Amino acid sequence: MELLQDLRSRLGRLEQQHLCRTRRIVAGACGPVMTVQGADGPRSMLTFCSNDYLGLAAEPAVVAALAQGAQRLGAGSGASPLISGHNLAHHRLEERFAALQAPHIPACRALFFGTGYLANIATLASLADRETEIFSEELNHASLIDGIRLAAAQRRIYPHADLAALEAMLRASSARRKMIVTDAVFSMDGELAPLPQLLGLARQHGAWLMVDDAHGFGLLGDRGRGSLAHFSLRSEHLVYVGTLGKALGVAGAFVAAHETVIEWLVQCARPYIFSTAPPPALAPALECALDIVAGAQGDALRAVLGERIARLRAGLKLDPWRLLASNTPIQPIVIGDNARTMALAAALWDQGLWIAGIRPPSVPEGTSRLRVTLSAAHTSEQVDRLVGALNALAAVESGEGKQ
Numbered sequence: 306m307e308l309l310q311d312l313r314s315r316l317g318r319l320e321q322q323h324l325c326r327t328r329r330i331v332a333g334a335c336g337p338v339m340t341v342q343g344a345d346g347p348r349s350m351l352t353f354c355s356n357d358y359l360g361l362a363a364e365p366a367v368v369a370a371l372a373q374g375a376q377r378l379g380a381g382s383g384a385s386p387l388i389s390g391h392n393l394a395h396h397r398l399e400e401r402f403a404a405l406q407a408p409h410i411p412a413c414r415a416l417f418f419g420t421g422y423l424a425n426i427a428t429l430a431s432l433a434d435r436e437t438e439i440f441s442e443e444l445n446h447a448s449l450i451d452g453i454r455l456a457a458a459q460r461r462i463y464p465h466a467d468l469a470a471l472e473a474m475l476r477a478s479s480a481r482r483k484m485i486v487t488d489a490v491f492s493m494d495g496e497l498a499p500l501p502q503l504l505g506l507a508r509q510h511g512a513w514l515m516v517d518d519a520h521g522f523g524l525l526g527d528r529g530r531g532s533l534a535h536f537s538l539r540s541e542h543l544v545y546v547g548t549l550g551k552a553l554g555v556a557g558a559f560v561a562a563h564e565t566v567i568e569w570l571v572q573c574a575r576p577y578i579f580s581t582a583p584p585p586a587l588a589p590a591l592e593c594a595l596d597i598v599a600g601a602q603g604d605a606l607r608a609v610l611g612e613r614i615a616r617l618r619a620g621l622k623l624d625p626w627r628l629l630a631s632n633t634p635i636q637p638i639v640i641g642d643n644a645r646t647m648a649l650a651a652a653l654w655d656q657g658l659w660i661a662g663i664r665p666p667s668v669p670e671g672t673s674r675l676r677v678t679l680s681a682a683h684t685s686e687q688v689d690r691l692v693g694a695l696n697a698l699a700a701v702e703s704g705e706g707k708q
C-alpha cells in the first residue's frame with residue numbers, strides 16, 4: 306500500500322481503539338497551575354501530571370542560575386563532548402554526581418547526558434555485548450527497552466517483581482556476562498523495585514545490576530541521593546542512571562558507575578559521542594537544583610510532598626477503581642478500559658483538572674489508568690479539590706454499576 310494511505314488507515318485504527326494521543330499546548334511555565342492553549346483561547350488548569358515533584362522547574366534560584374549560566378556560557382555547546390563540547394561546567398557537575406553516588410559504587414565516576422532516554426540507550430547498547438545476557442523487568446521504561454533492543458545481547462524479560470522467576474532465569478543462563486536491568490521506581494505504578502533482593506541475586510549469579518532512578522533521584526534516600534542511598538546498597542557491579550528533568554526540575558541525566566565503565570562509555574557509547582553536548586548553561590542550573598535538593602530546603606520540600614501524598618491517599622474513596630499501593634508522588638488509579646479512562650480524564654479536564662490518562666503501550670493491556678502525580682508545589686487545598694472531584698466521579702461510577 307502507498308505509505309500515506311497506509312498511515313491513514315493505521316491512524317484510523319488507533320482512533321477506533323481510543324489510542325490516539327493529542328498534545329496539549331502549554332503557554333508559560335510548568336507548575337501546579339498551567340495555562341493551556343485551547344481552540345477557544347487560553348485556559349488555566351490545575352495540573353496533576355507533571356514530574357516536577359519538588360516544584361523546582363519554576364524555582365526562581367534555578368531559573369536565575371540558568372539565565373546567568375547562559376549569559377556566561379552561551380546558548381549552545383557547539384560540538385559533541387569528544388570534539389569541543391565538554392565544558393568545565395559539565396565536568397564539575399559530573400564530579401558532583403559521582404560524589405553523591407560514591408558511597409554506593411566503588412571508584413565511582415559519572416557521565417552527563419542531555420536526556421535520560423539517551424543515557425539509557427547509550428549505556429545498554431555499549432555495555433551489553435554479544436556475550437551478555439540481559440534480564441529485564443517486565444515494567445521497565447521504554448528507554449530501557451529500546452536500549453536493550455539496540456544492544457547485541459541476549460535478552461529475557463522477567464515478570465514484574467518476580468524474584469523466583471528471575472532467579473530461575475539467572476540459574477539457567479550460561480552467558481559469560483549477565484546484567485539485570487530495572488526501574489527503581491516504576492514510572493506508571495509508583496512502587497519501588499526490590500533492589501536489595503535484586504542486588505543479592507546479582508551477587509549470587511555474578512551479574513551486574515543497572516538501576517534507572519528517574520523517579521527516585523532527588524526524592525529518595527538521605528538528601529535525595531536516590532534509591533541506592535535509600536536501600537544503603539553498595540557494589541562495584543552497579544550501574545546507576547539518575548535523570549534531571551523530574552525532581553531536579555531541569556533536564557538531562559547522568560550515569561554513575563565504576564570509572565572503567567564510564568571510560569568505556571566515553572570511548573564507545575555512540576549516543577554520547579555522536580550528539581552535541583547539552584547547553585553548558587544547564588550545568589549551573591542543575592548545580593543550583595542540587596544545592597536545594599541536598600540541603601535543608603530539599604528536606605522541607607520532601608516533607609511537604611510526603612504530606613500531600615498522605616492527604617491524597619487518605620481522602621480518596623474510589624471503589625470500584627483501584628488506587629495502587631505507592632508511597633511516591635506517582636499515584637495511579639487503575640480504571641482498566643481505555644475508553645473509560647479517557648472519558649474520566651476528559652470529565653476531570655472539563656472541571657479544570659489536568660490528569661493524564663495512560664493507555665497501552667505505556668501500561669499493560671486492560672490496566673489503563675489515571676496517573677496522578679503530586680508535587681511539593683501543590684497546596685493542600687489543591688489536593689483536596691482533586692480528591693473531591695475524583696470521589697464524586699467514583700460515586701457516580703459505583704451508582705451506575707449497581708443499577
Ligand SMILES: *Cc1c(COP(=O)(O)O)cnc(C)c1O
Nearest residue numbers: 420421422446448492519548550
Ligand atoms: C522519564 C524517564 C526516563 C527518561 O528520562 P528523560 O530525561 O525524560 O529522557 C527514563 N526512565 C524512566 C523510568 C523515566 O520515567
